[in-house]
Amino acid sequence: MYDCIVVGAGPAGGTSTYHLAKLGHSVLVLEKESLPRYKPCGGGVSPAIAEWFDFDFASAISTKADTIRCTWKMGEPVEAELQTPEPVWMVRRDIFDHFLIQQAQKQGAELRDNTEVKGINFNIDHWQVNTANGPVTGRYLIAADGAKGPMAKWLGFKERKRRLAGALEAEAQAKVEHGNIAHFEFGMVKNGYLWNFPKADGYSIGIGTFMGNGQQDFKSILSEYGREFKLDIKSCKQYGHALCLWNGKQKLHTENAVLAGEAACVVDPFTAEGIRPSIFSGLLASQAIDKALAGDINALEKYSEAINEQWGTDMAWAQKLAGAFYRFPNIGYKVGVRRPSAVRIMGKILCGQLRYSDVTDHALKRLIPGIGS
Numbered sequence: 001m002y003d004c005i006v007v008g009a010g011p012a013g014g015t016s017t018y019h020l021a022k023l024g025h026s027v028l029v030l031e032k033e034s035l036p037r038y039k040p041c042g043g044g045v046s047p048a049i050a051e052w053f054d055f056d057f058a059s060a061i062s063t064k065a066d067t068i069r070c071t072w073k074m075g076e077p078v079e080a081e082l083q084t085p086e087p088v089w090m091v092r093r094d095i096f097d098h099f100l101i102q103q104a105q106k107q108g109a110e111l112r113d114n115t116e117v118k119g120i121n122f123n124i125d126h127w128q129v130n131t132a133n134g135p136v137t138g139r140y141l142i143a144a145d146g147a148k149g150p151m152a153k154w155l156g157f158k159e160r161k162r163r164l165a166g167a168l169e170a171e172a173q174a175k176v177e178h179g180n181i182a183h184f185e186f187g188m189v190k191n192g193y194l195w196n197f198p199k200a201d202g203y204s205i206g207i208g209t210f211m212g213n214g215q216q217d218f219k220s221i222l223s224e225y226g227r228e229f230k231l232d233i234k235s236c237k238q239y240g241h242a243l244c245l246w247n248g249k250q251k252l253h254t255e256n257a258v259l260a261g262e263a264a265c266v267v268d269p270f271t272a273e274g275i276r277p278s279i280f281s282g283l284l285a286s287q288a289i290d291k292a293l294a295g296d297i298n299a300l301e302k303y304s305e306a307i308n309e310q311w312g313t314d315m316a317w318a319q320k321l322a323g324a325f326y327r328f329p330n331i332g333y334k335v336g337v338r339r340p341s342a343v344r345i346m347g348k349i350l351c352g353q354l355r356y357s358d359v360t361d362h363a364l365k366r367l368i369p370g371i372g373s
Contacts, residue, residue, distance in 0.1 A: 005138035012261025013144035014100030015282030021107035039093035040239035047086035048352025060099035073187035080340035082347035163247035169206035253300035317356035
């Protein structure tokens, strides 16, 4: 009988596993793929996550970006160096996610990868998790199996206000020029943006749309964008996937179980940043399970409250900004992006130095007069 079983070895699962194991609890993490496994993701990570851990991430970072460059239909460029103590980390998710799990294993956690969960049953005071390799039992359960994982449904979370967005990404192997620049393109796709993030040996390039359900030819747009960087996207393997954006206050706990990461729909609705909020949810999940194991009968309820207050409150501001910006992106770009100071503010948000609540009210006051004109 484990103290806790964690389903999913992404950033949320790895974080919760590490912290629970470090606190002395017996933890099993189940992952359906074999680690390290490829995960389509731009791989931009806020360096602010370092404050939640007591080890060095250097070996898990591919490169760092200290400059952001934005364009509108590949024109009207604005570029600014980040005025932050630490640049944005650029990681490859196979390396980064596995690194987190390895740190957890050093603390005594057990990993069973290549082990798909087939179903779950609650028995009086513990969970039985049925896997392709046989059943396992744990007093508590953390569901961190991502946007498409079945755990949330199996746990009874059928009425959540899930807001799905779509993305298409590719990894391009290439000689990296100007490897410290993260590129954002706002005019070529409706209700979203394209990105090109440098890695040590190539680029993570992708396209995402975060509002509405209009059909767009992602593959053609991404190929056109890639040509601007002399990249042949058609020759790269492309990965389409869903994103679970934050969509308002939600319950994230049930009997002896919580949701974390994209299973908890914590992705930023404006930038689609998912790694930092997933790690944050994993951290809070571990703290809640630790308290529950110590006898706090309200610990899991407090987890839902903490996520809603400490993350969701700021995401409400992000939703407001996304609603204004993506509905009128040409105005948004002209008054909200096309200034180096605005790009630096975006960088500070990505680096965790600013919250949306610090800047959105002012940004909306700039946007709304522009829209009215």
